[in-house]
Every structure is written in structure tokens, then in C-alpha cells.
Amino acid sequence: MFLGAYGERLAGASVAEQVAWKELRAQLVRYAGILKPMLSRRPPDLGGMSLAETSALGLTALSLKRLGKEDMRDFLRMLLMNVADVLDEQLEDDRLKGLLAFDAVLSSHLGPRSPTSLLGLYYRLTGELAGAPGAQIVPRGGMGQIAAAIASSAAKAGVIMRSNAIVNKIRIENGRATGIVLENAEEIPCGLIVSAIDPSTTFLDLVGPRELDTGFVRKVKNIRNQGNAAKLHLALDRPPEFLGVRAEDHRGRLVIAPSADHVERAFNPAKYGEFSTEPVMEITLPSLSDPSLAPDGACVLSAIIQYAPYRLKQGWDAGKPKFLKIIMDLLERYAPGIGARVRHAELLTPADIEARYRMPGGHWHHGELQADQMLMSRPVSGWSGYDTPVDGLFLCGAGSHPGGGISGAPGLNAARRILAARS
């Protein structure tokens, strides 16, 4: 069991394992720290870098150098490794390795033994909360409260926000974005458009390929954006009781991933267009910390389930009920009696996520967050600086560097970029 910010302390493992983990964690945090500055800035523009940008990149090189010879060598050795090999080198406990392997491949079409899968763990550790690397929280009131907080702070700044206003089209005149057209045909003229919508949707549906160059459209169409994770929502009569988990620990994050091999085996079918028969999952019970989410005594459960490939061979219409049954059977094993408490169940497959959130492929990061779609290759090479081939149109969502997760980083970088372009 992890305690504190991403396993600052480890419980339930041998003393030797605790020491080994402490060392590995320190090493991973150190290496993630080198990558971190890359994430908070816009990706290096290899074509034309300003002095400030070049020196910032230089500082990253310097921090690499400062690691010392041994550490630097190890950093470079490990950078594109698979997470399972790294864990096998340094740890013994299958349960711990299973958890770390799961976190590394969360949301991606990778198994723990796929090359570069360690990057996912670094990515997680570059996030921080109040200075604690890797720390994550669920805000009181649920994730929706983040949006509400942004809305209220924007309103305070005099911003007029409109929700439930679905954009159907971005108007282009003479290569410049001049306005948007809503679903109800209302037109809103704009001087500047910043889109947090999936890049494929933004360009192929809202702007339209006719207003773009063929090479760019080709790149956008080639974004690897097929999701491999499903989301489960359960409304329960009463909170579930997971075996071997203390009552107060139900408030944390519960991960079902018994070993790295188990995660790998769960991944195998996904390679061939089939869902996992023994899925791995991350479960939270947000209503335990925030009772306002469920009426008295009831409970909501939210889980991310892997693997659920977007292009399911049998199709999701046929596959979804079967996959839900597999998940519920699995949950029953870990929390006996949970099935009888379900009042309502909702499973969102990548196909559902695609339809509901206009994300082609249903990938919640708006595209795989892997080495080939990071930094200056996100969302596509040549256009990683938040600006786009269309004047007056910028991107600021998960499809842009540094990518998904609720970090606000793409938005922050985009805002800086837009302000810099103005001055």
C-alpha cells in the first residue's frame, strides 16, 4: 500500500522491499525532475529557437550533467526502457511491481513489457501537488469542481462563459479563423479562437480539410488516438467492502493489478482487437470523502478499466455487455456482495467516449501519450507550439504538449504562447 505522495511510504511489504522502493522512488523522482521543465514550457522549436528558449533547453542539459556521470548514464539508459525491466532490476514484490506497471501504462496502448512504457511513470511523477511529486487528489465535490472553480474564477475576471453551446464549425476567411457557428446555427464572430477540443475534431470537423493543406491533414489523420481504456460508473446502495482493505483506506485509490505479468497478460488480447478477460483497474469511491455526491448511505464508484481497445473485433455493441459482466465478476471477487448493491451501472467504452466527447478514437488524452507523440510531435510535427496553420486559431487541450491528465499545463503554455504572440 502506498502512503503519502506517490508512495512516500510503503506499507505491507518487507523491510528490504521498502528500502529498495525508497531508492527507486528517489531515482525516478530525480529523473522525472529533469523532464519536468520540458513539460511546463512549449516544446523546443528546432527550426527557430529564441535565445531564451535555447538557454532553457541548455539548462535541461545542464541539470542532466549535474546528475553526475553514473546517474546521467542511468537516466539515458532508462529513458526509453520498458517499465517491467526496470522494476525487475530493483524490486521483488509482485504486488508493488503490479501497481507501478499499471500506473505506467494507464491510458496507453502499451503493456509493461512494451518499449518506452517507463515514460508513463515519469509522466505521472512530473505532476505535483503543493510541491509533492506524483501526488494526486480528488477535489471535494468531484472532478467537476475543477471546472466549476475555473468558471467562477474566470467570471470574477469578467469572462463570459457559455456552456451547452456546442460548436459545429469554425469559420475561416482568407486563411484566418473569424468566428464559430453553434449547433443552433448561431454565429459568434471571434478575433481569437482557442480550442481545447480534440485536435482531430478541431481540424477535420470544425475547420474542415478544405481549409487546410493536404500534408497537415495527413498528419492529423495519422495521430494515434484509439483509446484502450474504459470508464465504469456504479451507483451503489451501500459502500462496498474490498477484502483486506481497511475501512479508512477505501477513500484512497484502489488498484487491481496483482503483478506486472498480470498487467501484461491483460494487455495481450488488446493487441488483437479483444478486451482483457482479466482486466486491470483503478477504483475510487469519491462519495466516501465527499458525502454530497451520494444521498445518505449510498455510494458512487468510479473506475478506469484496461484494456478495452477502440477497434474491438466483435464490435462494442456486442462486446460491451460481455465486458461489463467480466468486470462485475472481477469486482465481486475483490468486494463480495458488490453486485447486489448496484443500483445503476454505466460503462463507457472508447466508442462511447468518442461519441459523447467528440474524441475520435475515444482516447482520453486526445491521442496516445507515447514517445512518438510527445514534445514537438504533439499533436503533429511542425505544429507543436499551440498555434495552427489557421491564423487566429490555437490549441490548448490534452492533444497538445505536454498532454492529458488534469494538469492545466497545455492551457497554461497556450496562454503564454498567445500572449507572447500579441506583444
Added chain:
Amino acid sequence: MENIREIPSHSTRLAQSHFRTLRLPSPFQPRIEALARTEDWYDWAGYKAPNSLWDSELEYFAIRSQAALFDISPMVKYRIEGPDAEACLNRITLRDVAKLKPGRVHYTAWCDDEGHVLDDGTLFRLGEQNFRLCCQERHLPWLLDSACGFDVRIEEETEAIAGLALQGPTSFAVLREAGFAGVEHLKVFDLADFLHQNGTVTICRTGFTGDLGYELFVETKLALSLWDRLWQAGEHRGLRAIGYQALNRARIEAGLIVANADFSTAGHALRADRVRMPDEIGLGFMVDAEKGHFNGRTAIIKARQNKTMHHVLVGLEIEGNIPAEHAIVYHRKKREVGLVSAAIWSPMAKRNIAIAGLSRPFGDTITDDLWVEIYAMRELKYERLMKRAKIVPRPFIKLDRRAANPPADF
């Protein structure tokens, strides 16, 4: 949402069998082989094509004083059809396709995102929603990817359609004699369908010679009978079959450029500085910045604004009579400023002419004191000549008969 991400399966007929034969025979091969005395062949887009047939010099004069038949079947041909065909081609190519009326042809070019020319070619508007694009290079993947979001069907028809260029002062007379009634109504860049046996032949008044001439397109299975029909009609009008060398002389006189000879196409260039924007190879006139978005528009307009076009293509007249093929161009005999890509002694213009690519500002604002360095091989020794070159307008020759209406009969 799905349909614009998928390439429609019916629009993918590649010319896929070309690699099976070392050099593919053209549909006219039996007739051409029978006439080939020099056995001088070259590879044109995978086809066995004649460089010369009996004497390239005399073949050239057949173009200028009689009529010449040149097989253009190896030319890469695409059919573009559908309600959005015009819009799609407008997005791909530089000129405004809306201005191209059915029954007309125009010379155009197309670019990649960076505004670098991928190829030039002729676009035939066969009907309101029906086009044929003819060019040097193969572009099917590019065209299909460019069709994303358009209701259009694109098919390669290189192997299905045979083509002949009939060029020269008696070319109209040959067609009339062959019984193509109404062909006299065709003005330059007009096209029309004519009956041939149980099918049709599309005849357009176009060519690559700067002379009076026509191009004929027909289904492969009607190819030989069309050849025979023309051959018979041409018997008393000096009709001769010709190879590429003769055509090349004529096209240089006409000031026309050839992809991957006078400029490197963006798809072929390996070195970053070899690609060219339209304005750098004399095709700037095609760019219609007013017509709406097209591939490379943003890049071309930006390069024009920032004046970052580094090259210019010019016609040169060179003193003396030694062709300056691939000669280096100098300013003040010292500074290297460009290269001649094509050159001949022009029998029609009676001038030593060349097409050259120069680095700006030479050829642009600095046009005086240009020289070419010619190495003439004379009995195993190079004679090095430094000859004065003058920039002159293209075409190098203008023949009234090319556009005369009605065309001259013989």
C-alpha cells in the same frame, strides 16, 4: 465523422503491375517497333519509349514542317470525378479551376504544404464534374489524401488510356483527312469527343511543341486502329513518327519546362535547397491567391511577402552556336549564379537558346553581364568557352499557325 477519415475503397486503382515488366510496352508498341530503325529507347515512367526512331534531327523537322506523331501513353493520367471534383482540384492545384469551362484544358501545377512544386501538368475538363489530370510523376496517394472531405472519386487511368500527340503544320489536315469532322472548330486549349469505331476519341488542341497540334486520348483497345487511321490520312501530308529527342528540341524552343529536368519536384528532391516554389520556376502566374485555400497557399504568400524566393527561371540567348547544356552561369565571368537545365541551337529561331535556373537577385534585378561556361568536347579535348548570355523572354519562337483559326489546311 467517419467517412472523411476513410479513403473510399472504390477510388484506389493503382497502376500496380508496372514493375513486372522491365519496360512496359505502350499500346502503340507494335507500330512504333516497326518504325524503330535506331533502336534508341529510354525509360519513361516505366514504359519503353523511343528517344529517336530514325533520325532525331529529321524527326524534329517533321514537327516544324510536316506532322509528327508522338506516343504520350506513358504520361501519368488521373480521372477525377464527382460533385466536388472542381472544389477538390481547386484545393490541390494552383489555378482557379472554376474558370476552366467544360471542354477546355489548362496548364497548371500543384504544391505541398511548404509551397514547393510537386509537379506540373495539364488539367482537362471533360465535363462539369469530370476531369483528367496528366503529369510526369505519380501522385495517387497525394490526390486521395487531398480528396478527404470532398465528394469525389479519383482513379489512376495511365494504363487504361492511350495518348498520341499529333503536332506540326499539317496536323489539322491529317485529322480532317482522317474524317474527324468538326475538328476545325477546336481553338487552342479546346477539347471535344469524336467517334472512332465503336468508341470515342478525345481530341484537344494542345501540345508540347509551340506549334499547331493536337493530343488524342482513347481507350487502350482502340489505340492501334486510331494510329492506323491517322497514319493512312497522313500519308500525303508528311506524317512521321518521332521520339523524345525531337520533341525535346521543340519544347525548348517553345520555352516549356519539364519536371525533374528543369526543376526538381518536391517529392524527388533529397537536398533541402533543391525544391522550388512556383515563382522560382516561372509558374508564379498560376498562383491564384484570391480563389480560396489551396495546398501551399499560406507558404507561397508568406514567401512573397518576406521575399524569400531564392531562385528564378529564365530564358537565355547565348552567343555562338554551341549548345550550353548544363553549363554554369556566371556573373561578370566570376561569380557562379546558376545552371543551364536545357539548351539547343534553335533551327527555328536561328539562335543559341537555353533555359536556366539562377539565384536571385541574378536574373531578377541583376540581369546584365551574365556568362555561361561551355565545355565542348572536340576530339577528346574539352574546348572551354566563356560565352555572353542575355536574358530573353520565353517562348523563344512564336508561330502564328499555332493559334490560327481556322487552322491551316494542306
